[in-house]
Amino acid sequence: MAKSNVQYVCSECGWNGAKWMGRCPNCGSWGTVEEFREASVAASSAHSRTAAPGRTARTTASTTITAQSAALPITEIDTESVTRLPSGFSEFDRVLGGGVVPGSVVLIAGEPGIGKSTLLLETAGNIARSVDRGSERNAVLYISGEESQAQIRLRASRIGAVEPNLLLASTTDLATALALIEQHKPALAIVDSAQTIVSQDVDGISGGSTQVREVASALIDTAKRMDIPVFLVGHVTKDGQIAGPRTLEHLVDVVCQFEGEPQTALRLLRAVKNRFGPTDEVGCFDMSGEGIEEVTDPAGLFLSSRGSNLTNATNSNGSDDCASAPSIDGTCVTFTLDGHRSLPVEIQSLVTNSVLPTPRRAVNGIDANRLAMLVAVLYRHGGIALLNNDLYVSTVAGGVAKEPACDLAIVGALASAAKKKPIAATTCAIGEISLTGQVRPIPRLEYRLREAARLGFTTAVVPMLRKPVHIEGLRVIEAATVKDALQALLH
The missing domain is CATH 2.20.28 (Rubrerythrin, domain 2)
Known part of the structure; x- marks a missing residue:
């Protein structure tokens, strides 16, 4: 017993x-x-589970050492034979570190309805389309504990992922899922999701800590033993944390967060943990009715129509047409870093006379406390009084401008709206503002400036440089104080 x-x-x-x-x-x-x-x-039950087909492949301590578990000098271990499997999305491969590593277990977590299942089903279709039918592992196995096979088939038809090499299974039993993986030996196995699969060997509610730990351990054992990569979908709690025990994140090789606002089509894939690559890469995707499309150049997503015209003119003929882009007061463009990417973010502001005892402050995409500090600095060191005005500050298309490097653009947009003087469409502002009114240096400034020049910006207002920066086609204006920066932006 x-x-x-x-x-x-x-x-x-x-x-x-x-x-x-x-x-x-x-x-x-x-x-x-x-x-x-x-x-x-x-212990005796563990041996019986190992002997039974489809059961969790774990044994007790044994004196038999296999060739796979034998200790070898690190210099004699061959890594050249390891070939990463392309996912069909260059953005997905970027986050994973160059592709899917054989035998790895990748956990994809995200809020309900964000597009986790759609992303993985489309990835499964891409890989099933690319595998060699004559090879030993010529199929992709998609196991769902949430949907029936017919429901998955309908979604695959909508997003164009119907392939003969894509195998669909619907089960919530762990033993059945393991038996399917061992039977078909696929090039990739996807389990959707960890919280819906149940092991009959342990008690516990579905999605509980005991069940999730058992399911993850069994899938990891099978993936390592058979050298099959496994994608595991994970649910999140209401505060955004991955549901289940914390050990789940320690057990898997890669943990990715799929993020995005339900009101927008933009989706970001971040690697929180990655044993085979960097953890500061970000993949951009666009969610539509036909599925998920990767966005290799997300520059135009966070710019308004004037910014999009600027970018399109640059991409089409080189740049002189960018000067004709319209300028609107109350807007300023900055460049923020997200991992290794430099993304343009347009700040829009509206300044009106307040009829309320306490002026209204409404923000979207920036920190409200940071805005209050910048308004005080603008009044004390910039000579522009906005304390008694209603202020509305927002980014475009759900962009995030909470990095200190965005301070100068926020102040520029507020000053432009207050004075009704537009900032040139080809001018950007990058810099942090201190309480003393100084414009402070920021990390990786040259990287941001090169991205600005690529998108067609001709002028950049930045902090004082420690060493000169020369970028073709971009005039760099150094500003030591807020007053100097506003004079350069609103000349």
Whole structure:
């Protein structure tokens, strides 16, 4: 008989304890702590599970050392034979570090409806389309515990992922999922999702910490043993954390967050953990009714129509047409870093006379506390009084301008709206502003300036440089104070 212990687990965050509580002490949710009995599998049972087909491939300690587990000098281990599998999306491959590594387990997490399943189903179709039908591993296996095969087929038809080498299965049983992987030996296996698969060898509610840990361990064992890459979909809690035990993120090789606002089509894929590549890469995707499309050059996403005209003119004939782009007061463009990428962000502001006892401050895409500080600095060191005005500041297309390097563009947009003097469409501002009114240096300025020149900007207002920067086609204006910067922007 397996020994069982009564435990109480929070279905929201995975917290477990020895006694019931009305409110979870970890996430603070009410009525989410439920009772379940966790069974400890005996050693003899572990051997029987190994012998049974489709069961979790884990054994107890043994004196037999296989060739795969033998200790070897690091200089004798061959890595040239490891070939990464292209996902069909260059943006996805960039985040993974160059492609999918055989035998790796990748966890894709994100909010409901953000597009995780669509991204992976389209990736499965790309890989199934590219694999050699005559090879040993000539199929892609998609296992879903949330949808039926017919539902997945309908979605695949909509996004153009119907391929004969794409195998679909619908099950919530871990043993069945493992048996399918061992039977078909696919080039890629996708399990959607970790919280819906249940192991019959342990007790616990579906999605609980015990079940998620068991499911992840079994899939990782199978992936390493058979050298098959596995994509694992993970749910998130209401505060954005990956649901289940924290050990889930430690067990897998790669953890990616799929982010985006439901109101916009922009989706960002970030690598939070990556054993095979960098963790500061960001992939950009566009969500549409026909599926997900990668955005290799996201410059035009965060610019308004005037910025898009500027970019299109630059890409078409070289740049002189950019000077004809219209200039509108209350707007200023800056460049922010997201991983290795330099992204343009357009700041728009509206300044009106307030009829309220307390002037209104409405922001979107920037920090409200940062705005309050910049308004005070603008009044004290810039000579522009906006303390009694209603201020509305926003970015375009859901861009984020919370980096300190965006301070100069926010101040420029506010001053432009207050004085009704437009900033030239080909001018950008990059710099941090201190409480003393100084324009402070920022990291990787030259990288941002090169991106600005590529997009057709001809003038950049920046902090004082430690060493000269010469970029063809771009005039760099150095400003030591806010007053100097505003004079350069509003001349």
